Amino acid sequence: METEMSFLSKSSSSSSSDDDIELRRGPWTIEEDKLLVQYITNHGEGRWNMLAKHAGLKRTGKSCRLRWLNYLKPDVKRGNLTPQEQLLILELHSKLGNRWSKIAQYLPGRTDNEIKNYWRTRVQKQARNLKIDSNSAAFQEMIRSLWIPRLLQKIQSSSVSTSIQSSQSSTPPGFSTSTSSNSSSHSSSIYNSPNNISECPQIPTREIDDSDLDSFVKAHFPFDNSYDMDNFGELTTGNFDDVMDYDQLSGDHIKMTGDVIADSFWSNMDEFFYQKTGYEQ
DNA sequence: AACCATATCAACCGCGTGTTA
DNA sequence: GTAACACGCGGTTGATATGGT
Numbered sequence: 001m002e003t004e005m006s007f008l009s010k011s012s013s014s015s016s017s018d019d020d021i022e023l024r025r026g027p028w029t030i031e032e033d034k035l036l037v038q039y040i041t042n043h044g045e046g047r048w049n050m051l052a053k054h055a056g057l058k059r060t061g062k063s064c065r066l067r068w069l070n071y072l073k074p075d076v077k078r079g080n081l082t083p084q085e086q087l088l089i090l091e092l093h094s095k096l097g098n099r100w101s102k103i104a105q106y107l108p109g110r111t112d113n114e115i116k117n118y119w120r121t122r123v124q125k126q127a128r129n130l131k132i133d134s135n136s137a138a139f140q141e142m143i144r145s146l147w148i149p150r151l152l153q154k155i156q157s158s159s160v161s162t163s164i165q166s167s168q169s170s171t172p173p174g175f176s177t178s179t180s181s182n183s184s185s186h187s188s189s190i191y192n193s194p195n196n197i198s199e200c201p202q203i204p205t206r207e208i209d210d211s212d213l214d215s216f217v218k219a220h221f222p223f224d225n226s227y228d229m230d231n232f233g234e235l236t237t238g239n240f241d242d243v244m245d246y247d248q249l250s251g252d253h254i255k256m257t258g259d260v261i262a263d264s265f266w267s268n269m270d271e272f273f274y275q276k277t278g279y280e281q
Numbered sequence: 282a283a284c285c286a287t288a289t290c291a292a293c294c295g296c297g298t299g300t301t302a
Numbered sequence: 303g304t305a306a307c308a309c310g311c312g313g314t315t316g317a318t319a320t321g322g323t
Contacts, residue, residue, distance in 0.1 A: 027291075027317080049308075061308080066292065069310095101311060116312075117290055125288085 024058045028067055032057060036064055037072055070111045077109035081118055087151045089115055090123070090143050097135075 024032075039055035045068060048061030057064060070076065081089070085107055092103045098119075100112035107115065123143075127134035132142070 025293075047308080060293095062294090062310095063292075065309080070291075098312065112311075113291075120313095121289060 022058065023060055023063075025063065028071075032059070033067070033072060036068060040068060040072075066113075070113050075109050076111065081110070081114075083151050083154045085110065086118075087148060087155070089118065090148055090151070093119065093123075094140055094143065 035055050035057055039051060039057075043051070043054075045051070045065075048065045050061070052059050052061045052064045055064070059067075088107060089103060092106055096102050098116075100116045100119075103115055104110055104112040124134045127139050130139075130142075132139045
């Protein structure tokens with residue numbers, strides 16, 4: 001184990017030159033963040049090794065890139081994943097596997113690192129507890145038949161509870177009871193029978209490509225493109241602990257997801273698993 | 282209050298691929 | 303064609319936070 005935790009030597013042995021500086025590692029300081037943000041604001045991103053040097057940062061280019069992309073970049077969302085986002089991750093992972101950066105493309109503002117962490121800490125944990133391989137068909141089926149309907153229920157109930165009685169107003173696009181087909185009001189949405197597996201959103205199975213995924217996401221998760229993205233950035237700046245939601249019609253910011261929904265979802269999930277499987281968590 | 286176990290997530294590492302000279 | 307460099311991805315690690323005893 002290295003005694004010097006926060007530095008590493010950049011070049012092996014050659015004596016003092018610009019290239020022979022000690023590079024910092026570990027958590028970033030506020031000063032380093034400022035330097036990086038300032039430099040990128042003025043000069044743009046890319047050429048990370050050079051950028052690191054010119055910005056006066058004793059960091060590798062890789063480290064700078066990671067810090068920027070995962071934390072400092074203005075459009076990075078913070079806070080817990082919303083049920084909608086969780087749902088999308090589950091669906092996309094079932095089709096794409098561990099292609100985190102690919103999955104992240106469909107969750108604007110979320111990073112591959114964050115999604116990967118979510119999967120490992122939340123989803124794989126459940127698989128471990130159930131002693132099921134998280135890549136197994138059984139676990140996939142568990143997700144599809146139990147978790148996804150459960151998430152859909154959460155989404156629905158949260159939209160109901162936050163929309164106040166204004167009929168169709170704040171139900172996120174895609175989760176509404178088809179505003180276009182006016183009066184007939186009733187449930188043309190595939191989300192209205194969350195316990196019916198066959199009505200869960202399904203990505204086309206074999207040999208999917210980008211356009212398949214695009215149309216899937218647009219059809220079933222339009223909030224990502226319009227509902228969420230347009231409003232989320234500003235909502236999350238300043239308060240990293242709360243995830244806000246946004247009522248598109250009223251323009252109200254609704255504090256509703258974040259810890260409350262995430263926590264209750266997972267505790268309900270544990271309870272739910274126990275009921276279904278008898279496994280104690 | 283102190284200790285231990287577990288969860289979380291930022292950051293690092295190795296490697297494959299793309300680009301440039 | 304190829305060597306050197308840059309970039310990006312996925313897996314892993316480790317520091318810190320949180321919860322339980």
